[in-house]
Amino acid sequence: MKSAKIMKTINHAELANKGFLYDIPFTFKSGVLIIQGIIDGKQEEPLHFIFDTGAYGTVTNTTARAYGLDKVAATTGGDANQVKGEVGIFRISSFQLGALQYSGVGAVGYDHPPLIACLANGGIVGAPLMKGRIWQIDIRKNSMVVTDEISRLQFPEGTKKVPFRTDKFSRPFVDLEINGRRQEFMLDLGATQLLDIPAKVAAMYTGSGSSLLKVVGQGYHGAWGAVQDTITFGLLDQVQLFGDTYRHIPYSYSPKSNQPVIGSELLKYYVLTMDFKAGVLYLTRYADPGTLKIASFGLDLDYKDGQVLVSRIYKDSKAEQAGIALDTRIIAINEKPVTYKSYCEFLDDKLQHFKNDRIILSLAGGKKIALAKETFLQR
Template sequence: MRLLYFSLLFTTMFVHAQKPKEVLNWINTAQSENKNFYFEIPFIYRNDEIVIQVRIGNQTYDYIFDTGGYNNITDAIQEKNNFPILTKQTVGSSNKIKKEINIVKLDSLHIGQLSFHDLAALQMNFDESPTIKCTIDGGLIGASIIKNYVWQIDYPRKKIIVTDQIGKITNLQKAIKVPVTFNNRLMPYIDAKINGKKEKMMFDLGSTTLFSITEKSAKKHDTENAHEIIGGGTEGGNGTIKESIYVLNSGKVEIKNLYYSNKPVYYTSTNNESLIGNPIVKDYIVTLNFKDDEMYFLPIETADEGWMNYGFTLKYDNGKTKIATLLKGSTAEKAGLSVEGIIEEINGKKIDCLDFCECKKSYSILLEGKNEIVLQLNKDGKTQQIRLAKQKIF
């Protein structure tokens, strides 16, 4: 039930003497000397993100492949390389937290054999974004690099094919072709229908939720039957905020001839875009041919209908495992779980993870792997055992 958005969106404040169009032109430009190429790039899938290796200077870093973000580097990479600063800029992450950052000019950046030179990048600090820090030690490969080439994300083989010629991709005959439009920041949008209602949605591979919409869009649907997530919050590139999260039943989702049924659609008051997120790559081999304004979806397997969930998530907090979020009205809440409740054992075993990142991985395996779980709680100094089965929410 974690809601994580990771797209960085420009705000309207500019500093120094640079004009908005000039700054945007820097960010939107990514030049490569490679021509007539076909490269295969391995990736790992970590914390629901596509993570690839990127070389900057003489060091290689883990980067998120993000269609909804900008190219960026961390403060640590900037300190090591001392790239020229083009300007300063105020940016807002998708949960509306704003920060002033540097825009720097990288002399080179390499993704496997694909090379870029004189590349503008945002200099970011992810210290207040714990999930991102568990996922990468670099930054984002974003829209300006992705826009110019063809990228095929093959989840079963954990491989990305990148080429400058769509004809080099050989498995598109049975794929579903979907048209794409772009805003002036090169972010991709596709038309969808959620329960019969039209929705223009950003295709954002930096979002770890399959479907999310704005609060305004949610009002077109049956919000009276929305499920509230207690203790929720959103994490973006500029930090984390606590806020109410709500979940709607999507009914039928249509993206041209691509369909999902009864999937969760998340919304909060800070959502500033409706998004299709990263989990779609588990159901389809996705080919991005953004230079020709199109995408292709080749089915991997039929997606399961509905939403099965334990109704809670876990977090590591100062040496303790606690209940992070709770689905209001779920069997977990009715069984006595509460936000911030302390968990001493899971399935009869003491919890032996020792830090936020290690525990996050352990919790994910526990909550996704089985259909039944036994929790031992410390409630008011007394031990209580609760056995829960996954619940079909809808």
């Protein structure tokens, strides 16, 4: 199949509903929106999908095989880490998202890495399924609403209207003003940061005297997992975010970053309405993004081959000063021995431990280290 036909297949999704206003149940976990979908009417087997404005639709190869999905082509795909791999192009005859009923849905199939597979065993609901509709998300009220007419929604006084553009995958792009200079960002709700930019773009906004935080080890997770990388955090002097001006907003960049993105952290400060019919965002602020802080234990953990290992280290953190290094094996967390049977079990437990302000890590060899959360890049 030629690339033009592959693109047409990926972008196709026929919606039967007309004149509607529906609630779409979701959970907000690990910084992403997770919703349920039903393939081919099999309601006894609901699947979980990540709601991602920065991606096309995907399915896991396991799902494709289990449902006997129609594979129409094979090609090479790439992810946010610039890693490429072979993917299948599938056509889903029937897909239900809440009360929305789609047909002829295109999806890219591949083996999702453990983190994504644990969050969403079905795949990703991408921008092609959002086009032509209006989606409103308020995580404070655990509310996601979709409609085909903006007049069905109400907006409080002070709501900002911001135009956006879409690319060939229907992904939305908006303009922000950084240090007085216009910069285009993709609105990517599959990314968990507030602002992430490529290193070349960061160089335009980072002064020689700026304080930077280096995080070494595992980079951001892409379609084929995480690669070894160095993520750098800094503070932007001034950001005009949808008409409001803020100072010292955190941002991140890495050598693998290839597109400026504004991610799902935005949802912690704004009710977001995306009108894909008119190309307009409606933003109702309920919290101050200027209060965003980089707080961490100075490390991160991952699970591999039955072991919990240190996967990231924040340079000059208390964790590094205590002698913790990359790949240090952890045998207990908060006095609880590591006995996980799967990545998903590990992930759920880690998320609970990392909500706390303090943590005790028992290292292989018998050493115990107590850590308190630090705030980095203090204003």
